[in-house]
Amino acid sequence: MFSIESFSDLFADACIRGEQSExxxxxxxxxxxxxxxxxxxxxxxxxQGGLLTGGQACFTIVESDQRHTAYVPDLDRIQKLTGRFPxxxxxxxxxxxxxxxxxxxxxDRAGRTAWLLSDGVEMSRSRLWTLVKALSxxxxxxxxxxxxxxxxxxxxxxxxxTFKFPPIGKLGGIRxxxxxxxxDIVSIGVSEGALSLNPDALPTDAALRVAAIANxxxxxRAAEGPLFELGRVVMTPGVESLIDMCPRLIxxxxxxxxxxxxxxxxxxxxNDEAVSxxxxxxxxxxxxxxxxxxxxxxxxxxxxxxxxDRSVTTLLLPEEY
Numbered sequence: 001m002f003s004i005e006s007f008s009d010l011f012a013d014a015c016i017r018g019e020q021s022e023x024x025x026x027x028x029x030x031x032x033x034x035x036x037x038x039x040x041x042x043x044x045x046x047x048q049g050g051l052l053t054g055g056q057a058c059f060t061i062v063e064s065d066q067r068h069t070a071y072v073p074d075l076d077r078i079q080k081l082t083g084r085f086p087x088x089x090x091x092x093x094x095x096x097x098x099x100x101x102x103x104x105x106x107x108d109r110a111g112r113t114a115w116l117l118s119d120g121v122e123m124s125r126s127r128l129w130t131l132v133k134a135l136s137x138x139x140x141x142x143x144x145x146x147x148x149x150x151x152x153x154x155x156x157x158x159x160x161x162t163f164k165f166p167p168i169g170k171l172g173g174i175r176x177x178x179x180x181x182x183x184d185i186v187s188i189g190v191s192e193g194a195l196s197l198n199p200d201a202l203p204t205d206a207a208l209r210v211a212a213i214a215n216x217x218x219x220x221r222a223a224e225g226p227l228f229e230l231g232r233v234v235m236t237p238g239v240e241s242l243i244d245m246c247p248r249l250i251x252x253x254x255x256x257x258x259x260x261x262x263x264x265x266x267x268x269x270x271n272d273e274a275v276s277x278x279x280x281x282x283x284x285x286x287x288x289x290x291x292x293x294x295x296x297x298x299x300x301x302x303x304x305x306x307x308x309d310r311s312v313t314t315l316l317l318p319e320e321y
Contacts, residue, residue, distance in 0.1 A: 005060040009034040014169035025100040117173035143199040151210030187264040191295040226258035235315040264296040282306040
């Protein structure tokens with residue numbers, strides 16, 4: 001057990017902090033009145049006996065000869081869960097209270113990030129895979145579990161022990177973050193055969209091939225505006241017929257296209273060179289339905305082509321080319 005500085009009746013056995021030492025979880029033991037006093041101190045200035053300094057509360061956990069500081073930048077985010085020990089014990093009425101940030105229990109699907117905690121035993125791969133499937137913008141087949149988890153590894157899983165402020169106590173875990181290239185990696189893996197739709201056709205080196213795809217993909221560029229001019233935007237009759245069924249299709253694909261996200265196109269290097277030089281044709285390919293695999297040609301594929309002189313950009317289906 002670890003003590004809480006200035007709160008002699010409170011003890012902690014675990015604490016999880018974020019990368020800025022912000023409090024994510026604290027496991028506390030003590031009388032209910034002591035816990036309430038501790039939480040009340042979060043909103044009281046330090047010169048009045050509280051923990052509030054400069055707009056945020058902070059407290060110190062004492063572990064032998066080490067001191068660990070945790071910050072509470074937003075008190076409204078902290079949730080409380082309390083369990084009560086049996087009344088008949090040597091210490092009177094005691095409670096076990098967990099203070100936690102909801103991000104630990106509610107995956108951030110928009111940010112494709114979630115946390116998976118463990119009590120020191122080996123991390124369950126089935127729990128990890130369930131979490132990855134919940135975060136993925138694409139449906140994942142269960143026989144892709146080994147290739148994706150083994151092939152991507154540290155790219156999507158960060159052990160909390162490697163944080164600047166690692167966990168205190170025996171509680172540990174990982175932060176899962178799929179990143180903005182996960183969808184591309186899966187789509188390319190399907191188009192190149194590293195991720196087969198048939199479990200029996202899955203390559204024996206699937207994990208290595210997935211890792212190679214991930215390593216070859218450059219990070220998406222953050223741009224304030226379009227990387228190049230589209231010119232006049234036109235579309236073929238086949239694309240026009242899709243608009244009622246997929247009303248967001250055009251905006252979604254053009255937004256990715258103009259920021260240098262080439263979807264599942266095999267012409268990435270040529271496209272990058274054309275953008276850098278300001279000359280040369282650009283061709284990208286995107287899934288019409290993001291929930292289905294896309295090979296970059298054939299069914300479920302939309303092409304976008306910008307002419308070398310940037311005068312015209314055409315949206316079309318591969319069969320219309």
